[in-house]
Amino acid sequence: MLKKLPPSITALLLQSAAVMLMLLAVKATGRYDSPLLFALLCGLLAATFSFLAGLAKWWLAIQLIFAPALVLMLAFKLPPILFLGAFLVLLLVYWSTFRTQVPLYLSSNKVWHALEQLLPIEKTDSSFTFVDLGSGLGGVLTHLASVRSDGRYTGVEAAPLPFFWSWLRIKLSGHLNCRVQWGNLWDCDLSLYDVVFAYLSPVPMEQLWHKAHAEMRPGTMFISSTFTIPDQAHHETVQVNDLHHSTLFIWHM
Numbered sequence: 001m002l003k004k005l006p007p008s009i010t011a012l013l014l015q016s017a018a019v020m021l022m023l024l025a026v027k028a029t030g031r032y033d034s035p036l037l038f039a040l041l042c043g044l045l046a047a048t049f050s051f052l053a054g055l056a057k058w059w060l061a062i063q064l065i066f067a068p069a070l071v072l073m074l075a076f077k078l079p080p081i082l083f084l085g086a087f088l089v090l091l092l093v094y095w096s097t098f099r100t101q102v103p104l105y106l107s108s109n110k111v112w113h114a115l116e117q118l119l120p121i122e123k124t125d126s127s128f129t130f131v132d133l134g135s136g137l138g139g140v141l142t143h144l145a146s147v148r149s150d151g152r153y154t155g156v157e158a159a160p161l162p163f164f165w166s167w168l169r170i171k172l173s174g175h176l177n178c179r180v181q182w183g184n185l186w187d188c189d190l191s192l193y194d195v196v197f198a199y200l201s202p203v204p205m206e207q208l209w210h211k212a213h214a215e216m217r218p219g220t221m222f223i224s225s226t227f228t229i230p231d232q233a234h235h236e237t238v239q240v241n242d243l244h245h246s247t248l249f250i251w252h253m
């Protein structure tokens, strides 16, 4: 049953189970040494449960340190408004990541340059259209708009703060061939674009392929950074020599 839930909900349930078990153990043995020891044991139990439930590695680390970090933070007696403020900022940046499982992380400058080489050949009498699905802070869009002014660039971004940041970035840079929409990439009509770029996560790739396959016109190009599509052989790859050794996977539709 746990496998059907989003990992964040599974992690929360397992963390709660660990705390309940520890409370039962304290009640049964009558031993309670310190809040930090209690929290450390909760973390250890939660990480073990998460390992057994098959959660990804980074969840094990989060589960391990969550309760001890909570106890340590409470010891600082920080004003509660700080926690509310931090929560609101994280909410505005990560928005529906717990559901989409696509967090914000940014393409490197080297990926921007590699994308430049993949754009359609420059012609004096025509332009091309490019969309970045989940456009983050708008770096890909503004870079391409500045080096290839013959393109028309669109970004779609769901999270409010990255959307606002990229909107402002585009306004301040004065690129008239560039815009960003606040919205869901699944509502975007891909038939409007000559080049579709996505840097998301492994989770939506299969569904995104179905969408691209159904909507994109013949002769257009689908590029995914880092994440390929299960069981869909790509036509080309570009290896980027950046910190993460990013790979661009390319499909000619």
Ligand SMILES: C[S@@+](CC[C@H](N)C(=O)[O-])C[C@H]1O[C@@H](n2cnc3c(N)ncnc32)[C@H](O)[C@@H]1O
Pocket: 094, 100, 102, 103, 104, 105, 106, 107, 132, 133, 134, 135, 136, 137, 138, 139, 140, 156, 157, 158, 159, 162, 183, 184, 185, 186, 198, 199, 200
């Ligand atoms: C890995 S970041 C990539 C940012 C940018 N494209 C880049 O290459 O630097 C993925 C972005 O997709 C956004 N995102 C995730 N799911 C989305 C959805 N369904 N619709 C629109 N944006 C989404 C996230 O908020 C995040 O900003």
